[in-house]
Each structure stands twice: as structure tokens, then as C-alpha cells.
Amino acid sequence: MSTVAGEMDHHDHHHHAPSGITRWLFTTNHKDIGSMYLWFSFIMFLVGGSMAMVIRAELFQPGLQLVEPHFFNQMTTVHGLIMVFGAVMPAFTGLANWMVPMMIGAPDMALPRMNNWSFWILPFAFAILLGSLFMEGGGPAFGWTFYAPLSTTYSSDSTALFVFSVHIMGISSIMGAINVIVTIMNMRAPGMTYMKMPLFVWTWFITAFLLIAVMPVLAGAVTMVLTDKYFGTSFFDAAGGGDPVLFQHIFWFFGHPEVYIMILPSFGIISAIIPAFSRKKLFGYSSMVYATAAIAGLSFIVWAHHMFTTGMPVAAEIFFMYATMLISVPTGVKVFNWVATMWRGSITFETPMLFALAFVILFTIGGFSGLMLAITPVDFQYHDTYFVVAHFHYVLVTGAIFSIMAAAYYWLPKWTGHMYNETLAKWHFWTSLISVNVLFFPMHFAGLAGMPRRIPDYSLQFADINQIVSIGGFAFGLSQLIFLAVVIKCVRGGEKAPAKPWEGAEGLEWTVPSPAPYHTFETPPEVK
Amino acid sequence: MSTRLITALLASIPLAASAQSQLNLTQGVTEISQRVYDLHMTIFYICCVIGVIVFGAMFVSMILHRKSKGHKPATFHENVKVEILWTAIPFLILVGMAIPATKTLFAMEDTSEAEVTVLVTGSQWKWHYKYFDSDVEYYSLLATRQDQINNRLDKGENYLLEVDRPLVIPTDTKVRFLVTSDDVIHSWWVPDFAVKKDANPGFINEAWTKVDEPGIYRGQCAELCGKDHGFMPVVVIAKEPAEYEAWINEQEAIAKAEKEEEQRLLSMSMSKDELMELGERVYLGSCAACHQPSGEGIPGVFPSLKGTNMVMNDKAGHINIVVNGKSGTAMQAFGNQLSLRELAAVITYERNAWGNDTGDLIQAADVNEFLNK
Numbered sequence: 001m002s003t004v005a006g007e008m009d010h011h012d013h014h015h016h017a018p019s020g021i022t023r024w025l026f027t028t029n030h031k032d033i034g035s036m037y038l039w040f041s042f043i044m045f046l047v048g049g050s051m052a053m054v055i056r057a058e059l060f061q062p063g064l065q066l067v068e069p070h071f072f073n074q075m076t077t078v079h080g081l082i083m084v085f086g087a088v089m090p091a092f093t094g095l096a097n098w099m100v101p102m103m104i105g106a107p108d109m110a111l112p113r114m115n116n117w118s119f120w121i122l123p124f125a126f127a128i129l130l131g132s133l134f135m136e137g138g139g140p141a142f143g144w145t146f147y148a149p150l151s152t153t154y155s156s157d158s159t160a161l162f163v164f165s166v167h168i169m170g171i172s173s174i175m176g177a178i179n180v181i182v183t184i185m186n187m188r189a190p191g192m193t194y195m196k197m198p199l200f201v202w203t204w205f206i207t208a209f210l211l212i213a214v215m216p217v218l219a220g221a222v223t224m225v226l227t228d229k230y231f232g233t234s235f236f237d238a239a240g241g242g243d244p245v246l247f248q249h250i251f252w253f254f255g256h257p258e259v260y261i262m263i264l265p266s267f268g269i270i271s272a273i274i275p276a277f278s279r280k281k282l283f284g285y286s287s288m289v290y291a292t293a294a295i296a297g298l299s300f301i302v303w304a305h306h307m308f309t310t311g312m313p314v315a316a317e318i319f320f321m322y323a324t325m326l327i328s329v330p331t332g333v334k335v336f337n338w339v340a341t342m343w344r345g346s347i348t349f350e351t352p353m354l355f356a357l358a359f360v361i362l363f364t365i366g367g368f369s370g371l372m373l374a375i376t377p378v379d380f381q382y383h384d385t386y387f388v389v390a391h392f393h394y395v396l397v398t399g400a401i402f403s404i405m406a407a408a409y410y411w412l413p414k415w416t417g418h419m420y421n422e423t424l425a426k427w428h429f430w431t432s433l434i435s436v437n438v439l440f441f442p443m444h445f446a447g448l449a450g451m452p453r454r455i456p457d458y459s460l461q462f463a464d465i466n467q468i469v470s471i472g473g474f475a476f477g478l479s480q481l482i483f484l485a486v487v488i489k490c491v492r493g494g495e496k497a498p499a500k501p502w503e504g505a506e507g508l509e510w511t512v513p514s515p516a517p518y519h520t521f522e523t524p525p526e527v528k
Numbered sequence: 529m530s531t532r533l534i535t536a537l538l539a540s541i542p543l544a545a546s547a548q549s550q551l552n553l554t555q556g557v558t559e560i561s562q563r564v565y566d567l568h569m570t571i572f573y574i575c576c577v578i579g580v581i582v583f584g585a586m587f588v589s590m591i592l593h594r595k596s597k598g599h600k601p602a603t604f605h606e607n608v609k610v611e612i613l614w615t616a617i618p619f620l621i622l623v624g625m626a627i628p629a630t631k632t633l634f635a636m637e638d639t640s641e642a643e644v645t646v647l648v649t650g651s652q653w654k655w656h657y658k659y660f661d662s663d664v665e666y667y668s669l670l671a672t673r674q675d676q677i678n679n680r681l682d683k684g685e686n687y688l689l690e691v692d693r694p695l696v697i698p699t700d701t702k703v704r705f706l707v708t709s710d711d712v713i714h715s716w717w718v719p720d721f722a723v724k725k726d727a728n729p730g731f732i733n734e735a736w737t738k739v740d741e742p743g744i745y746r747g748q749c750a751e752l753c754g755k756d757h758g759f760m761p762v763v764v765i766a767k768e769p770a771e772y773e774a775w776i777n778e779q780e781a782i783a784k785a786e787k788e789e790e791q792r793l794l795s796m797s798m799s800k801d802e803l804m805e806l807g808e809r810v811y812l813g814s815c816a817a818c819h820q821p822s823g824e825g826i827p828g829v830f831p832s833l834k835g836t837n838m839v840m841n842d843k844a845g846h847i848n849i850v851v852n853g854k855s856g857t858a859m860q861a862f863g864n865q866l867s868l869r870e871l872a873a874v875i876t877y878e879r880n881a882w883g884n885d886t887g888d889l890i891q892a893a894d895v896n897e898f899l900n901k
Contacts, residue, residue: 137828238730455758
């Protein structure tokens, strides 16, 4: 990256930027660390994606063709873990690293050394997780939700490695979150009041609090799994006075806010991109902030909607059904605000906007199926079927991941100083859009017709649907290689990007040159 | 690339249309399943209407308000009245949805006044049914042959949805299910009844159904329960009450006769050929899922039985572990799952198959010693 020029005007007498690998190992620069997070997350996206390809290849036809059921379970488990903790979360942390300081007019993140550490422990966490696949007995095979006692008494010995790797991922996330909060609270430029912050900053601010609240709960859950398995405790074992359902309560008390951790920053990204390409201010800024806070607050009281079939008292089922349905109100407000932003704007359709529009429609479809899943009596039928798989892939792939793609295209000119290749990018968009729907839409039907999730083989009535889904899966996987090509081309060269390449874009990040100099806002800008 | 994709898609459309695949939730065969289906469709239609309005507004905006058409941006960016309106209207729609959902939920959870009660127990990877009011209990295992799963034989119509002994219940009768598990969490699911209940080890859950139509209803385990989660179907046969009575009486008689036969067997011995032949059958049905048909297990997950110390030397230990299981592992107690004959045969088989050749013959009486320990 051509950041040397920026470094030259930086009069730092006791500091000489190292070059080669040590630059990346020792860096405390938010832009370097942001880039590393983003590349790491893309690599993990491909690794987790290739596991999805194994799953889809096995499910292409009924019968067992390619892998054993035990290995199939390892693929579904590690695919989920990698995509959640390795692809989506680090991508958002990478974006926060790059953009939050530049959006609030700060020179860097508040805690740069911790920033370095929170990134560099991640490769070790995933090396441990992936390495466990090669152990005797294989890696984790109990689903990414690792329900006890399947993950305790009945799991293979690699469970200890799984536990340690999740611990490291958790530590990394908590440090990242602390850094975001401290930066936002202390390093805003003069005049940048809370209610003037861009929504991406706001949504990440709230997300960071969610992370700090729930990652320790996950750490507690994995530790209890560890001691149940290896040290004779009985947290989740009825024979010793424990309760396997307790595990699910603890896991989902982490798990549901976690779901919003993976979507709130998306809301911030979309709230930046839609106004930019509609050339019109975001509609209802303050209601967007309140809606985000409302979603975050509600996320703590809906966890048991993942557990309607576990045999809860009917009063609890009613409570969790109502609370879950309520979430659609603030989420709806967000969608309505985006549509109102577009209304009577002056819209153009560059790739970031295309991904943002696809996000709004497809995420909303995921929201509809989420609302259906909230209705307890019907959830008894949907639960643990492909309907659920369709639902969470709509919110995570066409939701979170599409928003990350949108963000990457939107800010690539700022990061690299070059415009990306718009034709190639549009190919990426259209192939992704079509294939992702061929991949996930028919899953709704498979689930409604009664296909359970996490099975390596299925009865014959699901054969056609699965074949279509697999074709969509392979096509979506291949489409992402176009993205890789676009990014590499853009890093290497291309049309020179101006400071503000998008006519309607707003925010401090567009006031600095492209590529953004190695150090920005050493003197804080004045925000009016 | 994209033309090939489109060709592939087009090719798959007639495929999907020609097959008689069901694409929607089943209406089922009970009053509850019908109510669940109606709720599902109501919510689906509400979502469709909201979708048409929201996406419609988006598309109108995308078509009319584009820069290439020379549309100049407006400057409005907030309106409290509108915000209140689109908070309040969805809230009212939700209230409208919550009322019927709550009523149905209360009906589903009311397990009182059941006439027949069945204890459903999941274990890796089969279901066990025990009738409370009569002396009948049995295991229900996948009946699809391994050769079909491994694509060496053509797959039958009910591939993976067939069992050796289905659960039988009477129609027009409130049947209560008590659901639990011997090992990990399973989930007992019959879509046509709209019944899905987790089987939690150490706890008992309740569910109920009242089936209108006699017939065969198929479902599957719905909670990931380990390696063969995909291979533990549920099959329920609903019979007219009179037929059901006849069936249950017959089963009771059979069970009684079997117990007497067992006692008689204690004083008899079986030949090696007999033991080995029966043993192989039992082994493939009950043991091979974990220990594999080759006896070699899966390293690190399921131990090998080939040439290992217990099988070669420790006869008592071997009988004991098969009969009583090993707590804290996936090894179940087969003492209550298999008959004495079958236990004797399968242990003999394990001690003599795959080149183990210990020459040991285990008889029903040998097993019986361990049964009551």
C-alpha cells in the first residue's frame, strides 16, 4: 500500500517504521491492523466457504457419496464457527479499525498496542481450531452451538482445543470492543457530539457494548463444557444434579446478542451508503440511533426463542414469543427509514449501492422468516429444519456479508487510492445475487416440507431441492473469486481515486486524500 | 460462466416441477396441526403484503427517482409523525398475530386427560417406546439397508423414513407422549401431528396428539445427536381404536411368550453356527453404527473390537460392558435392549469375528449372570 508519502511528513523522531514482515507484526497503526483484519476475514471466508462446498457436494444427491457422517458433522460445525468468529466478526472489526478513527476525526484507535494484540492472537485461535480437524477422532462435531452433553460426555478429545480456541477468539473480540468504546468516548474531534456521529460509529458503539456483555458468557459456557468433560463437574449432567437445558440458556444468552453483533454494524454501513447514492440525507437519523439501541436492548430478553421445543413452561414460551415479535418493530423502522431516504432522491447504481439495495430486500426477507419463527406454535414445526437454515443465511449472508461487500466497494478507493473495476464488480454483484438466492431460497421449501438440518443424507422427496441448492452453492462460492480479483486489481493499480469519489458521500473520511495517509487527523478537524 | 449457470438453472426447473415434492408445511392430520398450518399461512400472507408495500416503494423509487432520469434530490430528512405511524402500525399487526398464536399455544401445551400414555426415549440412534397402560415396550430402528445408503442398492420409496417396529397409537384418542433420552439430546418430531419435543437426558417432556385419520405418519429426529442423527426416523401408525386394542393385546401376549422362552433358554446351549449367524445380524443392527462393520471402530471416537484386550482376554468384562454399558461414554447398556439369546450371540460373534477367533462360546445363561448386577 502506498502510504510511504504520508509517513514522510510525520515528524516522529524516535520511531522508524519497520518494513517487511515486521511492519505487520509490530504495527500499531489502525489502518494496517484494519487491513490485516479484513484480509484475515476474507481468507477465513474462503476456508469456511470451502467447507460449505463439501457439505453441498455431499448433499447434492441422496445417499452417502463423499464423506462419512462423522466428518460431515465436523464440516457443519467448523463451517459455522469459522464464518461467525473468523469471517463476519473480524471483517466488522477490520472496518471499525479503518473507519471509526477517520469518521470521528481521531488520529488512531485509543489503545494501539492492544489493537495489535487483539488481531495477532486470532490466527492462533483458528490454527488451533483447524488443527483439531486432523486429530485422532476428528475436530468438533457437535454443531457450532455445541449443545451438552453431545459436546461433553459424547465428544472426541479435540474438544479441549475447541474450548481454547473459542477462549482466544473471545479475548480478541473483547479487546477489540474495549478499543472501539474507548476511542469513541474519548477521541471524537471537537464538535463531534454523539448525535452527530455517523451511524456506522453509532452502531459499532452499541455493538461493542453487546460484545463486552456477552463474550464472557460464552467463555463461561465453554469453560463449563471443559470442566464437565475433563474434571468431573456436572453443570449439564442430570446424573450429577445438572441440567443439559441450562447449557442452552447460557449459550443463547450469549448467542442471541451475538446475532445482533453480526448485523448492527451492517445497519451502520447501509445507513452510510444509501444516502450517498441517493444524494439525499439519511431519513430519521435520531430514530435510527434509538432503533439500534432498542434492538440491542431487546436482544437480551429473547434468547429462549431458540429453545421453544426444549419443554419450557408455557408462560416462558409466551414471554419469549412476545419479546421476539417486538424486535420486528425497531427493525421495521430501520427498513422504512432507508426506503424513505431513497424516496425522491437522485439515485445511481454503483456496486456499493447495488449491494446495499440487495441487503435491504434480502435482509427483510430474512426478517420475515424470523417473524414467522417467533410464533411459538408454528416454530415447533420450523425448529431445526432447513427453514431455519434459510432464515439465518438470509440475515447472515445476504445481510451481514452483503453489507461487508458493500462497505468494501464503498471504501476501497479510500483505502487503496484507486477506483476498483466497476464492470468486474458488477459481475460479482449479479452472479452473487442470483446464485445466493438459488442457494438459500429453496431451503425454505425443504424446511417446510420437513427436512431437518444437520443431516448428511435425506429422504427422496428432498432430492430435487437439494440439487438446486447445491448448484446455487457452487456458483456463489465461485462468484466470490471475482471479488478477490477485483480487490487485488484495485490494490495494485487502477484509475486514480479523488478524495471523495462518490458525489453524495458525507463524512470526515472523504476530507482526507485517497489513499488515506498513514496518519490522519493528527490535528483534530473542527466539526460544525 | 453466467450462461452456464442459467442453463443449469433452466435444466433444473422441469425436474422440480415434475417431482411430486411438497413445498409447503403439511396441514397434518390433527386439529392442532391444522391450526398451526392456518397460523403459518396467515403470517406468511401478512409478510407478503408488507413485502409488496415496502419493496414496491423501493422499486418505484429506484425506477422514478434515478439520477439518469434527471431526478433532483429532495431535501426532507425527518418527520416525527411518520416515524410514530410506522412504529405503531407494525405493533398493532403484531398484536393481531399474537392473539391466535397464544390460543393455539395453550391448546398445544394442555396434556391433561390423556387416555393413552407412551414413554418415548431417544438413544443414539434409535427410539424406544413403552406403553404405560400395558406391558409392551420395544425399540424402533431404521429399517433402510446400509447398501441403499451407500448407493449399492436402489433406494426405496420410504428411504430413511422406515423403521423395523413403528409406534402404534389409536385414532380419535388423546395420546400423551412423555419424551426423554438415555444419552444426548434428541428431538421427537412427527410433522403431521405438529409435535416436536426435545428428548433431554434426565428430564421428561410432555406432548400430546389426537389423530383423526388412520394412516402411517413419518418424521425424523430433529436435534443433532451425533454421527447417525440423520438415520433415526420416527414412524407412527394410527389405527382405529378397536384395531389398536387387538394389536396391543397381541403384543402383550408376544412379550409374555418371549419372556417364558428366555427362561427356557437358560438351560439350553446354542451351537457356534447358530450363535455366529444371529450374532452377525444383531451386530450389524445394534453395534456397527459405532464399532463399524469391520469391528475397527473410529479411532479416537469409538474403540476397536478387533484384537483388543477386552475382546481377546477379558470375557467377564466383555459381557458386562455389553449388558450394562459404560457410563460417561456412548456405550449403552444393551441388557434391556436385546434378548438373552441375542446378547449371547452378539458377544460370541465379537469374540470370533474379524480374526479374533478366541473360540469362546457365550450362552444365554452366561449373560443372565450379568443381567441383574
